[in-house]
Amino acid sequence: DFTITPEGEVLENGQYTGQTIDIRFEDDVRNLVNEGNGLFRTADGTELPSAIGNGNVQYVLRQGYIERSNVDVARAYTDMLTAYRSFEANQKVLQAYDRSMDKAVNEI
Known part of the structure; x- marks a missing residue:
């Protein structure tokens, strides 16, 4: 001890x-x-x-x-915002793809 x-x-x-x-x-x-x-x-x-x-x-x-x-709080916060913006951009791409697939299925 x-x-x-x-x-x-x-x-x-x-x-x-x-x-x-x-x-x-x-x-x-x-x-x-x-x-x-x-x-x-x-x-x-x-x-x-x-x-x-x-x-x-x-x-x-x-x-x-x-x-x-x-931890560098400013750097961690900036990295978090960057990741969030990337997530939002990907989400909008998926929504546009979903709308185009919906339109293709319903209009054909």
């Missing part, structure tokens, strides 16, 4: 194990490349600076919490 303190120290059965979680950060997320499974790397392969001991970076580790989504 282990615990991680808000400072990143790893405790096992309440005792410090000598291990600390290494927190690294990037100021501009556009410099990160998604590796999948929640892992990222820098585009140029450089090592990210550590947040531990850096007075300019504020962080708190919370064990058992789920972090907030990294």
Whole structure:
């Protein structure tokens, strides 16, 4: 059984194990490349600076919490509207096809 303190120290059965979680950060997320499974790397392969001991970076580790989504809301909304418009266009095509088939069947 282990615990991680808000400072990143790893405790096992309440005792410090000598291990600390290494927190690294990037100021501009556009410099990160998604590796999948929640892992990222820098585009140029450089090592990210550590947040531990850096007075300019504020962080708190919370064990058992789920972090907030990294979803770009504006992009997701735009994508949703694009999909909706495509659906509407396809729906109108199908309605026109249905009317032409109805006319062909009823007038022949």
